[in-house]
Amino acid sequence: MKRLDWYLQINLKARHLRLLMAIDTYRNLTQVAEVTHVTVPAVSKSLAELERGLGLALFSRTTRGLMPTPYGECLIRHARTMLGILHQVRDELKALSSGAEGKVRIGMLPASASVLVPQALGFLKQQSPGTNVTVIEGTTESLLPDLWQGRLDLVVGRLPPPDTLGSFEEKELLEEPVVLMTGRDHPLAQRKTLEWSDLCDYPWILPPPGSILRDPLERALEANDVPLSNNYIETLSIHVVRAHLQVSDFIAVMAESLGNDPVQPFHKLPLSLPRLLRPTGVLWNRNRGLTPSAQLMVSCLQAAAESLLMDLAATPSPTRAKRPRPAAGAS
Incomplete structure (x- = not known):
């Protein structure tokens, strides 16, 4: 452990971190040598010196190329963080020096x-x-x-x-709040009163699975007996949502401020959703x-x-x- 501590604190350099990232990306010393503009023996020597200094095997040779060991995975993960910090320092120093x-x-x-x-x-x-x-x-x-x-x-x-x-x-x-929106010419936009069942015949623009809104939205629709049909579009792009609502009979869920666009006005359906999001x-x-x-x-x-x-x-x-x-x- 003393050897490991000494090497990490004294000998580990930014070039070692970049080498680890390159090997993890390409898994092949020849490709690493090409992108780093050095020879293959030089890459192999640098990796051997790093492993010898740490006293740990960072990569193993397999038929799929160089694969990181658990030690290598640990060091690579932290190398990403450390290089990110160095890039941030570089940007701040450049900004200060340039005014x-x-x-x-x-x-x-x-x-x-x-x-x-x-x-x-x-x-x-x-x-x-x-x-x-x-x-x-x-x-x-x-x-x-x-x-x-x-x-x-x-x-x-x-x-x-x-x-x-x-x-x-x-x-x-x-x-x-998030609200239900349609285009101004949507059939439901002409209705003065509306029931949840009136939504059942129309397609949806939905947030993708795994997004913050998808699960609470599905639960809210299910609670009001509105099944999602097989006719839907999944996107987080507000540009796609806005454009498609203008030319279709789709229904979307969006923040209310996004519907108050003077250039592309929408119609908010008079149905109240519970608080779905933070x-x-x-x-x-x-x-x-x-x-x-x-x-x-x-x-x-x-x-x-x-x-x-x-x-x-x-x-x-x-x-x-x-x-x-x-x-x-x-x-």
């Missing part, structure tokens, strides 16, 4: 944050033009691992159940904390949520049953 004010990397759940995030970015650029932003759309399942490993600073969207948060810190931003909010890794740029972005997200509430309150909407409100604890 920029920093960089923040945001994961966005598009179905719930496609209105909030653009407005927050506008506030950010007004306050700090030199703070640059990378925005990546994805699902909770794809974004949270990147947040945990340090490849993202923030994730914005519907907050997951509290028991899934682990080491994540959260800030609630906006409590907004508020929209922002998550970060409490073990890493927030950079100054990320802190500024969080304050801009909060300002955007407050602005969105005021805009919705000022917009007349005969189909709105109730307005969104600030999430509990949001100032």
